[in-house]
Amino acid sequence: MARKRILVVDDEPSIRRVLEKHLEERGYEVRSAQNGAEGREAGDAWCPDIVILDIRLPDTDGLELLQEFREKRPALLVIIITAFGDMHTTIAAMQRGAFDYLRKPIDVDELDEKVDLCARTIDERTGPGLVVTEAGADRDIYRVIGNSRKLQEIFKIIGSVSSSRTTVLIQGESGTGKELIARAIHFSSVSRQSPFIAINCGALVETLLASELFGHERGAFTGAVARKRGKFELAGDGTIFLDEIAEMTVGNQVKLLRVLQERRFERVGGNETLTTNARIIAATIPPLEECVARGRFREDLFYRLKVVTIYVPPLRERPEDIPVLVEHFVAQINRELQKNVRRIPDETMQMLVQREWRGNIRELENALRQALVNCKGDTLLRSFLPPGERPKSGDPPPVDFPPALTDLRTVEEDHIRRVLRHTKWNKLHASRILNISRPTLDRKIREYGLQPPDDPVA
Ligand SMILES: Nc1ncnc2c1ncn2[C@@H]1O[C@H](COP(=O)(O)OP(=O)(O)OP(=O)(O)O)[C@@H](O)[C@H]1O
Numbered sequence: 450m451a452r453k454r455i456l457v458v459d460d461e462p463s464i465r466r467v468l469e470k471h472l473e474e475r476g477y478e479v480r481s482a483q484n485g486a487e488g489r490e491a492g493d494a495w496c497p498d499i500v501i502l503d504i505r506l507p508d509t510d511g512l513e514l515l516q517e518f519r520e521k522r523p524a525l526l527v528i529i530i531t532a533f534g535d536m537h538t539t540i541a542a543m544q545r546g547a548f549d550y551l552r553k554p555i556d557v558d559e560l561d562e563k564v565d566l567c568a569r570t571i572d573e574r575t576g577p578g579l580v581v582t583e584a585g586a587d588r589d590i591y592r593v594i595g596n597s598r599k600l601q602e603i604f605k606i607i608g609s610v611s612s613s614r615t616t617v618l619i620q621g622e623s624g625t626g627k628e629l630i631a632r633a634i635h636f637s638s639v640s641r642q643s644p645f646i647a648i649n650c651g652a653l654v655e656t657l658l659a660s661e662l663f664g665h666e667r668g669a670f671t672g673a674v675a676r677k678r679g680k681f682e683l684a685g686d687g688t689i690f691l692d693e694i695a696e697m698t699v700g701n702q703v704k705l706l707r708v709l710q711e712r713r714f715e716r717v718g719g720n721e722t723l724t725t726n727a728r729i730i731a732a733t734i735p736p737l738e739e740c741v742a743r744g745r746f747r748e749d750l751f752y753r754l755k756v757v758t759i760y761v762p763p764l765r766e767r768p769e770d771i772p773v774l775v776e777h778f779v780a781q782i783n784r785e786l787q788k789n790v791r792r793i794p795d796e797t798m799q800m801l802v803q804r805e806w807r808g809n810i811r812e813l814e815n816a817l818r819q820a821l822v823n824c825k826g827d828t829l830l831r832s833f834l835p836p837g838e839r840p841k842s843g844d845p846p847p848v849d850f851p852p853a854l855t856d857l858r859t860v861e862e863d864h865i866r867r868v869l870r871h872t873k874w875n876k877l878h879a880s881r882i883l884n885i886s887r888p889t890l891d892r893k894i895r896e897y898g899l900q901p902p903d904d905p906v907a
Pocket residue numbers: 592593594595621622623624625626627628629630734774810811814
C-alpha cells in the first residue's frame with residue numbers, strides 16, 4: 450500500500466510539530482498548514498488522504514473549510530480537533546461528514562486509533578467488497594429479499610397462491626420473515642386494495658380475541674357498551690393474518706374452524722349469522738403438528754389451515770441470502786439514519802455470513818443498524834459490527850464467501866457435513882433440511898465416508 454498522506458491544519462505550532470513527528474514515525478507522509486488559507490491550498494495541490502483539522506482557525510470558519518474539503522473530494526477523510534465545551538461544533542462537524550473528532554489536549558493513543566481507522570477505511574475501499582447503491586433502498590417495502598434456492602421456492606408459492614384465496618400456513622423460527630411473506634402474498638394478490646389485518650392470537654385473552662375477530666353485541670360481556678364489528682366483518686376481500694396461531698384457545702379454534710368450513714360466524718353475544726370473504730393466513734413458530742400431537746390444537750383445524758404450507762428456513766440454513774440482505778438493509782438504514790455507508794469489504798461480509806443469527810433476519814437487521822450507527826466514513830469495517838456469538842471451536846471454516854470454485858461433489862459433501870453437524874447428526878432432521886429421503890442421506894454418508902465427530906475413526 451502506498452504511504453498515506455495526512456495534512457494537519459492547526460494554528461498552534463506545538464501541535465503541528467508533535468503531530469508531524471509522531472505521524473511520520475508511524476509511516477505516514479505528513480504536511481501541515483497554519484491557517485485555513487494554507488490548508489485549502491495544500492488540500493488542492495497536494496491531495497491528502499486524511500486531514501486533521503482544527504475547527505477554530507484564525508482566518509477561516511473550520512466548519513466551512515470542512516464542508517469545502519468534503520464537497521471537493523468526498524473520499525477525503527477529515528478528523529477534526531475540538532476544544533473542551535465545543536459540543537455543538539462537534540455535532541455540526543459530524544453532520545457535515547467529519548470522519549471523527551479528537552479533543553484537545555490530544556491523546557496519542559486516541560489519535561493513533563482514529564488515524565489507523567481512516568487508513569483501514571481507505572485500504573478497504575479499494576479492496577474486494579460490495580458496493581451499496583442508493584437503489585437498494587427504493588425497493589418496495591414488502592419485497593422479500595433473497596436468492597437462495599429455498600427462498601426461490603417460497604417466491605413460487607407466493608406467486609401461485611396470490612391469485613387465489615387459499616388459506617396459507619406459514620411456519621418458521623422467530624424473525625425469519627413470516628409476516629413479511631404474509632404481506633407479500635396479500636399485496637401481490639388481486640385484493641391488495643382491501644385491508645391486510647394482522648392479529649396476534651397470543652396477545653389477547655379468549656373473549657377479547659373472539660371480539661376482535663368476530664365482533665360483539667352490546668352487553669355481550671362486561672365493558673361491551675356498544676356493538677362492535679370484528680375483523681372478519683371489516684376485512685372485506687382482504688386478508689386476516691393470524692399470528693401465533695398455536696396460542697389460540699380451543700373455544701376460538703372451534704369458531705375459526707367454522708369460518709374456514711362455512712365462511713360463517715356470529716358476533717360474541719349475538720344470534721345473527723354473518724359471512725366473510727376474507728382470506729386467512731396463519732403463522733406459527735412451534736410446528737402445529739406437534740401442538741396437535743400434544744392435544745393443544747384441533748386436528749381438523751390444522752388440516753383446514755395447512756392447505757398450503759410455507760416453511761421459512763432459518764437464516765443459518767440459507768447463508769447465500771445474507772449478502773443481498775445486507776445490501777438491502779444497509780441501503781435502507783443509510784436512508785433512515787442519513788448515513789452514507791457505501792462499501793462492505795469482503796472481510797466484513799465473511800463475518801456476517803458466518804454468524805449464527807439465532808434471531809434470524811430481525812437480528813441481522815438490528816446488528817446492521819447498530820453497525821451503521823458505529824460506522825465512521827463510508828466503509829463498513831469489521832470492527833464496527835456489534836459482537837456476535839463466537840462460532841463454536843472445532844467448527845469447520847465456515848462458508849466461503851465468495852465461494853471457492855470447486856466441483857459439485859465437494860460442495861455437496863461439505864454441505865451435507867455442515868447440515869449433519871448442525872443437526873448434531875440427527876439424520877431425520879438433516880434429511881428434512883436437505884430435502885432428500887433418509888435412505889438417500891444414508892447412501893451419501895457412506896459414499897463420502899462421513900463420520901460423527903466423537904467416533905474414533907473420524
Ligand atoms: N427476506 C427478507 N427480505 C427483507 N426483509 C426481511 C426478510 N425476511 C425478514 N425481513 C425483515 O426482518 C424482520 C422480521 O421479519 P418478520 O417480522 O416478518 O418475522 P417473523 O417471522 O414474523 O418473526 P416473529 O415470529 O418473531 O414474529 C422484519 O423487519 C422484516 O421486514
